[in-house]
Amino acid sequence: MIKTIIQKGSYQDSVVLMLLTNKISAMPGVNKVSIMMATPSNKDLFKASGLETPELMEAKSNDMAIVVDAETEETVGQVLKETEEFLKSQSKGSSEGEEKHVVSSWEQALKKLPDANLAVLSIPGMYAAAEADRALDENLNVFIFSDNVSKKDEIYLKQKAHEKGLLVMGPDCGTGIIKGVPIAFTNHVKMGKIGVIGASGTGIQEVTTIIDQLGEGVANAIGTGGRDLSAEVGGITMLDAIDAMEKDTQVEVVVILSKPPAKEVRDVIVKRLGNYEKPVVTLFLGEKPEIHEENFYHAYTLDEAARIAVSLVRKEAVVLDPWKPSVEEGFKREDLRTIKGYYSGGTLASEAVMLIKETAGISGAGDKQEGYMLNTQGYTVIDLGDDVYTVGKPHPMIDPANRIVCMKQALEEEQTGVILFDLVLGYGSHEDMAGALLPGIKDMMEQVKNQGRRVYFVATICGTKADKQNYDLQKKKLEDAGVIVCTSNKRAVETALCLIGHPCHEEEKTIEPREKAKADKVHAVSEKVMELLEQKPRVINIGLKSFTEVLEEFSCKAVQYQWTPPAGGDLELIKVLQYLRGHKFSR
CATH class of the missing domain: 3.30.70 (Alpha-Beta Plaits)
Structure with missing residues (x-):
């Protein structure tokens, strides 16, 4: 019924x-x-x-x-x-005190927190642009977790923020760290001397957690949103953040990372970094640099970018990571076994595709079937966080069900030698993803054993010891079940490749002298942006209550705005109201 x-x-x-x-x-x-x-x-x-x-x-x-x-x-x-x-x-608030900080309008929010300097938005994308614009009108920096904001609205908001001396992080910005405080889907990373600017949420998570694992910390990590480095947007937030990080006295080394950017935007960013006052590490995913330059380092993987940053902040020589996969058995290359990768992080999936294609000698992505990042010659890599898998369903960082279904399908192919997957820990993620995945994984292991086959399960855990999921316990659960666990995505992919007879070979990069370019203009940074980076944020959180709870855990001033759609959610009436306020948003 x-x-x-x-x-x-x-x-x-x-x-x-x-x-x-x-x-x-x-x-x-x-x-x-x-x-x-x-x-x-x-x-x-x-x-x-x-x-x-x-x-x-x-x-x-x-x-x-x-x-x-x-x-x-x-x-x-x-x-x-x-x-x-x-x-x-x-x-329900966890305490009477928490209830006092819940409001239902902008006027109430600003009265409760008149010195607020950041608005965090996690409301439906169709409404997010208007609320972000209101935040800018109130001289607040903006973090837009919401997706489905049009590119036209994004350009309008970022140009307006730039003119007002503010930052717009996002839209579709899942990760940020401000003065050591995690914003949205972020890990609990130690405070330190490294700054990160990234057009990739899981990319930022991977780099910052590896930095933490290596014993260093992160002062600020600014997410720009995935479209910031498109030709249309032009890297507005990235460039403004680069200027701010240069003047941030807490930051000694800066890491810049991005999914493949528009060439013309990449060139502008590289030119700007040519006269940077601090050591900087760049990673443009998909590019394979062959050299470093003095104080201007070029990484191929997220793991490499994090390790270079740590070496620089410690004033140590930048050298090739000597780690190699410890594989006692596996398949021979002539066995023609393949890898099936199932990721909750899109950038981690992209990195896996890059390494697999290069090492296994695969050209092209194969079948362009929607939802696949690689699907050719028996190799499969899927970003299960892609819209095709998440519309109307929980994200794979929250729900393991879709991943188990995909893994079971992989076992139907005799070619499958390795099932590769990630666990992304941190705020917003499943409380025990290892525990949720293991019943299905154990069933699959028993199935292949009964069939007299071998299939290896290899996992990477993106997280820190301080994450609420208990990194060590997550690792132990997987290893006790027979899963091979690696400390970074690069290492996991290299292990998977080694298991099917395709060991990776990495060349040491030389460090070439660099003639520092002369600055073509003065890169001024507003007091509002510098204050955002140098103090704990004071936040009006519009949307997910869990974001406010994390902020309060880090002793931040925060107001929870219990937002509801204006005009009863009637989009036509909302357009009229926006027009009357003078806002020009696309719909």
Whole structure:
């Protein structure tokens, strides 16, 4: 039986509802369930999953819709009870003091925290641009976790921020560290003397956690959003952050990293770094530099970038990492075994593709099937965080189900020699991903054993000892089950390649002299941006309550803005209101 419950005017965050859907799906007697806001796009998702009903179609965008296919009316009652308890736990403050810092409007937020200097947005993308613009009007720097913000709006917001002497991090910016304080999906990294600027959330996580593992720390890590280095946006946030990091007295070494940028933007950034006052390490994923320059180092992998930064801050020589995979057995090259990689981090998946293609001699990406980063000659690498896998579903950092399904499919191919995967720890991630994955992995290991086959499981853990998931315990659980665990993605991929008879070979780079370019202009930085980097942030958090909880854990001043869509979520009316306020957003 299919039952629809509409809770009118009950706005809830999409991430919260995904977690709730995940919880309800596991209940006995529930065949299928979807819990989302009844927006037009979400109604399409309900329809695609076979849960379209007349009551749903009549609901408004600001209504929460529960559509459940259950065995009995009693089960439906249990679903409603669980839903009510879950949402109550999400909205309830952990203390009376916390409740005092919850507001429902900009006016209340600014009254509670008049010296706020950062707005963090994790609301639906269709509304995020307008709220970011309001934040800029209030002279706040902005961190936009939200995705689905148009590029036109991104350019408008970043140009406006630049003119006002502010930073816009994002949109679709998942990771940041300000004065040692983690923002959004970030790890608990030691405070230190290294600064990171990245157009990649998991790229920042990988570099900062390796720095932490090596005993150093990070003062600031500025996420720019993945499109910042596109030709249209032009690296506005990246360039402003580069200027700020140069003047940040806490930072002695700067790491710049990005997914493949537009060439013209890359060239502008490299030219700017040509007269940089501090040692800098660059990583443009996909490029394979053959040399370093004095105080201007060029990495091939995230692991290398982190290790160079640590060497520089310690005033040590920059040398090739001597580590090699410790593989006692494995397949021979002529066995023609392949690797199947299933990632929750897009940049980690891209790095894996790069290393596999180079070492195994693969050209092209193969089949351009949607959702695959590599799918050729039996090799597969998938970013399970891609939209094709996450629309209407929890991210793989939160939910292990989709990854287990993919791994089981990999075993159907006799060619499969290694199953490669990541565990990304930190704030926002699953509390025990190793524990959640292991029942499925153990079943697969037993299956191949009974078939007289060998398939190796290799994992990389992106995390620190201080992360709430307990890094050492996650590692031990996997190793006790027979998984080979590596401390970085590079090492995991190299181990996987070695297991199928394709050892990696890395050449030592020479360090060439560099003639420092003359600055073509004065790179001024506003007091507002410098204050953001040099003090703990004072935050108005608009969206996910868990972000505020982390900020308070780090003794930051923070106000939780319990946001709901304006004008009842009516996009046409919102456009009118924006026009009256003088904002020119695309829709």
